[in-house]
Amino acid sequence: MERSSNEMQANAKLTREQHLDLYYFMQLNRQLEERMVRLFRQNKIVGGLYASLGQEAVSIGTAYALEPRDWLAPMIRNIGALLVKGFKPRDIFTQHMARYTAPTQGKDGTSHFGDLKVRHVVSPISMLGDLIPVMTGVAMAGRYLGQKIVAMTWIGDGGSSTGAFHEGLNFAATQRAPFVLVLENNQWAYSTPVAQQAPLKNFADRALAYGIASHIVDGNDVMAVYAAAKSAVEQCRAGRGPVLLEAKTMRMRGHAQHDPAEYVPQAMFDYWKTQDPIARYEAYLTEHKLWDAAKKSEIDARIERELDVDQKFAEESPMPPPELAEQGVYCDGCHTVEADWRRPKQELLPPASSVEPVWKVTDFGAFVPSAPAAIAAAGRAEKPGAKPAPTPLAEPEAAPELTEEQPLRVPFGRGPKDRAFERERLEKQEKHRKPFVKHRRDKRGKH
Amino acid sequence: MAEITMLEAIRAALFEEMERDPAVVALGEDIGVYGGAFKVTEGLLAKFGRERVIDTPISETAIVGAACGMSYLGLRPVVEMQFMDFIACCFNQVTNFVAKSHYRWGAPVPMVVRGPSGGGVHGGPFHSASPEMHFVHTPGLKVVYPSTAYDAKGLLKSAIRDNNPVLFFEHKFLYRRIKQEVPAEDFTVPIGKAAVRRPGRDLTIVSYGAMVHTSLEAAAALAAEGIEAEVIDLRSLLPLDREAILGSVRKTNKLLVVHEDTRTGGIAGEIAAIVCESAFEHLDGPIARVTGLDTPVPYAPPLEQRFLPNVEKVAAAARELAKY
Incomplete structure (x- = not known):
């Protein structure tokens, strides 16, 4: 501040x-x-x-x-x-x-x-x-x-x-x-x-x-x-x-x-x-x-x-x-509504306005011990007679870091009718199936 | 002309208006990437971008307030309430800030608040309400409630182009259940004009939203018994098309009002008062009403069925009225 x-x-x-x-x-x-x-x-x-x-x-x-x-x-x-x-x-x-x-x-x-x-x-x-x-x-x-x-x-x-x-x-x-x-x-x-x-x-x-x-x-x-x-x-x-x-x-x-x-x-x-x-x-x-x-x-x-x-x-x-x-509860043409445009309207009309409708997800929001939390814990500990700050639980595995350039893209429209989402889901399933099956075979082999 | 659902008609109106006028922007919860809880705004973000299709935090007060501020600079924001029940969260913005703006200081607020309303889909007490009368009681707002795909498209376009704040109620039971041929080209339906959905001579049934369809089914059943009911679809609740109601009552001399909203303070009471004030001599029987119960909308199907008006209840009330 x-x-x-x-x-x-x-x-x-x-x-x-x-x-x-x-x-x-x-x-x-x-x-x-x-x-x-x-x-x-x-x-x-x-x-x-x-x-x-x-x-x-x-x-x-x-x-x-x-x-x-x-x-x-x-x-x-x-x-x-x-x-x-x-x-x-x-x-x-x-x-x-x-x-x-x-x-x-x-x-x-x-x-x-x-x-x-x-x-x-x-x-x-x-x-x-x-x-x-x-x-x-x-x-x-x-x-x-x-x-x-x-x-x-x-x-x-x-x-x-x-x-x-x-x-x-x-x-x-x-x-x-x-x-x-x-x-x-x-x-x-x-x-x-x-x-x-x-x-x-x-x-x-x-x-x-x-x-x-x-x-x-x-x-x-x-x-x-x-x-x-x-x-x-x-x-x-x-x-x-x-x-x-x-x-x-x-x-x-x-x-x-x-x-x-x-x-x-x-x-x-x-x-x-x-x-x-x-x-x-x-x-x-x-x-x-x-x-x-x-x-x-x-x-x-x-x-x-x-x-x-x-x-x-x-x-x-x-x-x-x-x-x-x-009088005057409603505007019956007594006022004109007009915007004062200071940029080309074309920027806001398709095709210029069109975008890929996805969210850019830049982190997974997992718990990360942060400086303010550490300070708060220290502050509590400093108080006379206060209980020491509890030991933090084991740190969770760090979530992968995503960058602005390569964000995770969430497909648009997750409704039942969204074919693109269903296709992506199946593709993902397909990708993961093979190593999973292989892993099981390995396990079976050991036994 | 293609046959489309009411939901698709609403979506078409949004697309066409946003293409026609870059001052039209959309705000709401989950309306962009996800395309809206009911997928009404699906595809809007892809075409018009993040500046025009704004995914907001869960903050109804902020959404409506910001839309009001945007409209002061000449934009025409269309706000989606994920469910119209949630409009209670921004009641103050709607009724105090937005509605009084033009009257108090001559600042028009050309914005639309639209969203799914009404019951019949087992949404329970917080996803089924019909909160329209809170706003019909608020001078400065317009309240629109279409019952057909054609009207939904034409009225939404009128609402977006209107210089006043318009609350646009979409009955969620109708979203995908009704289909109609709707012109692909530009057309509007005027706000404040009712429509005669079925002509008749024996009694008038006035309704709006999903209950128009219930009333039409009842009218068809009554016709088999020789009772010809005229069915009027209000389409707009504020302003109310008094002349359409009075004209019909002067012809049939009997009035039944049907609405899904709760009974006490529902629009049936207001319509009854208007008819008593202006067409009392034309009445041959008591003004009847079939409405939702004076309870929240319950969740369990048998309870919800008890709450809602249906064809049998409407037909029974009409038969009683026809005896006079």
């Missing part, structure tokens, strides 16, 4: 403008949410309000590592990623206020919206983990169409306990899909602490079980997050398969606005307050002389201006007409 390192940070070169972009998006994310808290208290948010206070660096740093052609799907606390992808504060305001001008026209709320054509954003659903297989499919389709894209989504420490997380990440791994999964470990899943989800110090360790790469990063350090995400995206684009990126951070509010989060120890909030991602990044920008007080004021004023305009737009927007409830 790789961990975020200085080397990675050095590779993530950003211009001054890009450094200021990161600040702009983080501060926009925070100020937008602060305004929505006020709107919630005024009863102008018709449903729930889920804040990402303290987690802005994760949404912004990861999404900023993507290119416009890449795809992402936000979770409930990733409106920052939507802002990076080009959605405007008015989209977020109107979604929460259920206005007709919202991206979903009031049919769904919060960050539950997307854009297939321009911004390449898939709308999330409330059931956690389901985005992981969906974004795996996005990554696979992008590769299939020759688009060289990367797909990214987020999951929490809590959401990583779902079956969909396992199925999706495992499928992405077997497909070596260009897919980055950001595991946003914010310590709390609603009221449940992370230790109740899994007895793991690092959730990134799970990557080992899927045979994929992983990184762990300080989720409140936007530069570190960006560098790790950039490296993960590059690894995916190079065709080296999915990456699990764990960002350690803290949810600084309750699950949603109604939840005062009294179950969180005050000392924990106090600690993480000292790790505030925006305060840390402001210090970073000052330390590296990337801005001055005037520049900060300029950006902050721009944010206030934009939020003023968009909030006003949302508050003046109408609610949807009731009859909209009955």
Whole structure:
């Protein structure tokens, strides 16, 4: 497993403008949410309000590592990623206020919206983990169409306990899909602490079980997050398969606005307050002389201006007409479904697409004492008072080693009607019959 | 025109659609090298390659989820459930992610989930179910259930070309038991249109899937007794061809619904409600139904026979109804 390192940070070169972009998006994310808290208290948010206070660096740093052609799907606390992808504060305001001008026209709320054509954003659903297989499919389709894209989504420490997380990440791994999964470990899943989800110090360790790469990063350090995400995206684009990126951070509010989060120890909030991602990044920008007080004021004023305009737009927007409830269940020609082909279609049609339908079996899967097993045994033995590791049983005969070039080929279709298989079976029988018979004769001769 | 089985007709539709449009891809468990548990996809991998015919891990949620993601980029994935019973494993993906996508945020999901369904082959409680009504109750999905080889080919082509998610139920009892002359050239059967399989004047039998054949056999027996039953094959359960049902009931004035699915919450109840709402004055008798029992599908042949509707049960119900 790789961990975020200085080397990675050095590779993530950003211009001054890009450094200021990161600040702009983080501060926009925070100020937008602060305004929505006020709107919630005024009863102008018709449903729930889920804040990402303290987690802005994760949404912004990861999404900023993507290119416009890449795809992402936000979770409930990733409106920052939507802002990076080009959605405007008015989209977020109107979604929460259920206005007709919202991206979903009031049919769904919060960050539950997307854009297939321009911004390449898939709308999330409330059931956690389901985005992981969906974004795996996005990554696979992008590769299939020759688009060289990367797909990214987020999951929490809590959401990583779902079956969909396992199925999706495992499928992405077997497909070596260009897919980055950001595991946003914010310590709390609603009221449940992370230790109740899994007895793991690092959730990134799970990557080992899927045979994929992983990184762990300080989720409140936007530069570190960006560098790790950039490296993960590059690894995916190079065709080296999915990456699990764990960002350690803290949810600084309750699950949603109604939840005062009294179950969180005050000392924990106090600690993480000292790790505030925006305060840390402001210090970073000052330390590296990337801005001055005037520049900060300029950006902050721009944010206030934009939020003023968009909030006003949302508050003046109408609610949807009731009859909209009955519309749009089905696509009746209102949308065209068209793939953006970046490779010749002929490659995917016969005869070019035709293959020999066989499995390549490269080893027999027999038990081989491996280094990790030996280490585990040693670890047990080292514990004081622990029983010594049991002596391994006699080693089984080593299975023959097969190479990629000369794999064992399993014939296609083992159904009763498959003549080829039957023929091969008979041929094999024929081959083995003679020496067997000879052997028996030899035995008989000795007696 | 060659006479082919329903299974071969489904396979032909897959081959033709994949040849016609490289956006069509297939995903499922054991569908590639092995050719599918029922050999529906046999030969597909050899012709179209590993990028288009994807052998997946045993992960129904991942398969349907990935297919949904693929469809967002303009592909038209066809997912095989090894048995339709296993669609329960990805219920959330189908009903929450896929079905609501277009309504919520205008993202069409042009995908097909197809697979063998239904009983009569001693599959037991987990390989015989008729889970179609879970999905008929889910706005945003289309649910198709052919009963002939011709319809299977034409409806599967329509399903693949549809911009909405279509669940395509294949009755496994019919796979190799029915044969029909099916054109080798391209044709489609529209989703949402029922077919009159046998005209009649005395009562209407509405059915779908394997029970269409049971109903037709019963109708033939009834004809010998002078009762002329009209048999309607729904072909699609969602959208439902209300006009075909109502038109027939207005003519015969009596309705019997036959389905293999369990009784409570089966489509017979919905059809009865539609007829009561829109053709009540035309009814000369109570709406009758012959259905599977409200139990899981049992394994032992005598138990399974007890569960399933059959010609005798349908004919008996029709005789009772004809007395009105």
